[in-house]
Amino acid sequence: MKYDFLAVEKKWQDKWEAEHVFEAQDNSDKPKFFGLVEFPYPSGAGMHVGHIKAYSGLEVVSRKRRMQGYNVLFPIGFDAFGLPTENSAIKFNTHPRILTDANIEKFTNQLKRVGFSFDWTRTIDTTDEKYYRWTQHIFLELFKNGLAYRDTALVNYCPHCKVVLSNEDSQGGKCDICHSDIVQKSKDVWYLRITKYADKLLEGLENVDYLPQVKQQQVNWIGKSTGAFVNFKVKGADETLRIYTTRPDTLFGVTFMVIAPEHPMLARCADKITNYAELEAYREECAKKTEFQRTQLNKDKTGVKIEGICGINPLNGKEIPIYVADYVMMGYGTGAIMAVPAHDERDYEFANKFGIDIIEVIKGGDIAKEAYTGDGEMVNSEFLNGFTNKKDSIKRMIEYLEEKGIGEEGVQYKMKDWAFNRQRYWGEPIPIVHCQHCGMVPVPEEELPLRLPDVKNFEPGEGGESPLAKIPEFVNCKCPVCGKDAKRETDTMPQWAGSSWYFLRYIDPNNDKCLADPEKLKYWMPVDWYNGGMEHVTRHMIYSRFWHKFLYDMGEVNTEEPYAKRTAQGLILGPDGEKMSKSRGNVIDPNEVVDQYGADVLRTYILFMGDYGAAAPWSESSIKGCKRFLDRVMDLVDIAKGNGVTEALVTKTHKLVKKVTLDIDDMKFNTAIASMMAYINDVYEVGSITKDELGILVRILCPFAPHICEEIWSLLGNNGLCSTAEWPEYDEAKTVDNTVEVAVQINGKVRGRVMLPLNCPKDEAIAEAKKVLAEAIEGKTIVKEIAVPNKIINIVVKP
């Protein structure tokens, strides 16, 4: 039966909207399901097939859960603050508000065209002042609790975008937005004290159902290590040099120390150091290197020895030279290390280059050749000699250090505090007032939202100051505490702010008293299933878990963790097998696919391509297979006659319902679709199907290809929508045939087949098998007979 897919799809989309089919109910006795997908950044380019794949997984799960009687919250919104919009507003001489609204409208139309079952009544926009009012509220809570602070620090600065970036946004020394090389710059910036939650973020992972690689990446990102801080007296200056080490037990093997070029001790000891000029020159040289150069060229160690002062080993009083070298980073630990070249590869390399002694303290390797980093018996270490276990020797050394007051156990994290500001216009204004008398004062809650001023000119300043700094009406204000003249903070929040709590707002999007009603939170939270890209596992997910844990501590939310389960979809690659990109010209536009084949085909194909979690290339020809499949389903309308069951299809139908039901929950969408294809192949072979059976098929196909299923459902004469029909049940007993074909092997090779009744006893099965194999086993000695019920019979023979 031919049908006009574009007209049919539009018809059902309108019907769903008119009948409020996908709207979540707030007061419901039904079990709830909160399915969350990462809301898009509404770029001018419009939707990408990657968006469709990212949403299709939970789209299918959500549609199925609704049919199974769940009250489903499956929302969508727009993460609309950000640099790309601001940059194109500057380029086209318009306002980011105008562009954002246009882009949101474009995305909305495109999403609706694909037939996603989002609850459009709960849509949020992070740039809406009714939304960012609450983002500002959370910032103020963080500030009042000492978790938002200003500090002068070396920051990652992008000279092209003119913004300070967090470590997460400048990985590999490249700006995450424009890919320029970033430079280190000293600046007074805002930080959020995420490190205070490092342990909670780590521990929380034990109680959530995340993909193993997601957990692993977060664990690595937090990067917890345990060890000790040790204080070294400095000879020739009134200084104590504090270091961090994970192997305090190797303290007797220390032959030099290294401090980072930016280490403050250098300046403090300037008058005691005899080669200070040389050290300054080296520091300048290092500052010129980008982070990229510093890490990529890591094989060749550089450094300069400090003359005039040296360290003292606190255990034995030995004098130890101190070097400045850029392989030690100011940003980790204390910016200073004790070097044990015998047992650390980097120290070993450095010692060889500078001709420094190497003292073995752990037996097991050949330190003449390379550093030995394995376990072994401690030597040359006085009271530690004879220890063979790393754990024990570290424990003993820490006890000793603490006893003598020269050091203590300590913990370090790779994760640093979150650089939380941008010097750009299109972001949430930070609601802080700088008062000469009162210091930094929070904007009173009742004055929120602190709105972005509506201005024509919002280009960033050359010196890296925010465009807001050039607007006197915004900057000048009265101090909320003392009432005297004061100035507003002009930095805005980074892109990640709005997305750090957005899922909460879906629960109560219009509340103007609090970010969401506690009763509603109690019903809906946590998010039952969150799906998104692997690229957001370390930034967005860690940031939002941090905010959520903070809000939990403040009593504003009721769960410790926001997301109960997290999965990730794989990329859709271009037809050439490469990552899709405009420059490569291999981008597939979902709109064109919908025009050509319809939304149902697009949805079905994207989920049929392969394992949902794996990357797979787009194929212009493979998609036709899905088109044919759906056409063949449509053609069944003409064949379907009568009610009840078709004898030849009974088992197949029950098997199919079981397979699709289980596969959807396992995200095995490709095999679910494959089994439906196989089923209709069987139907055509059998040559008949009842209306009841076709009704079952379209109900389980509905989450994938909802429009065509609605159409068939109504053609079959059903009242009501297929999308709200009951999910079919299967009878386990009817999923198996009462006879099974069993392969018969000799010495593990298939030599025949027998039809046996289900669960046929072993000896009977073997007897049957022998009949089939009579010729083959004649004259041979049977060594062993194996029969696995309903699966295989293997006769082992010798000639």
Place this chain on the structure above:
RNA sequence: GCGGGCGUGGCGGAAUUGGCAGACGCGCCAGACUUAGGAUCUGGUGUUUUCCACGUGCAGGUUCAAGUCCUGUCGCCCGCACCA
């Protein structure tokens, strides 16, 4: 270097977790229908000369039986990366 993952036909990919490798789809071949076919339908399609034999990156091993488990090895992808 560290962490995670992967390697199966011409292609995308299946395989109930140790039990008939290649489901399903694409492509291809042949045929049917047709004025026409980049439409539809039917049959075929791992390699090899039908039988035999050989086949899941490579080399071993365990087992009645290995894509699946073990040892070694090669290659690819992703994340982090001088983290002390």
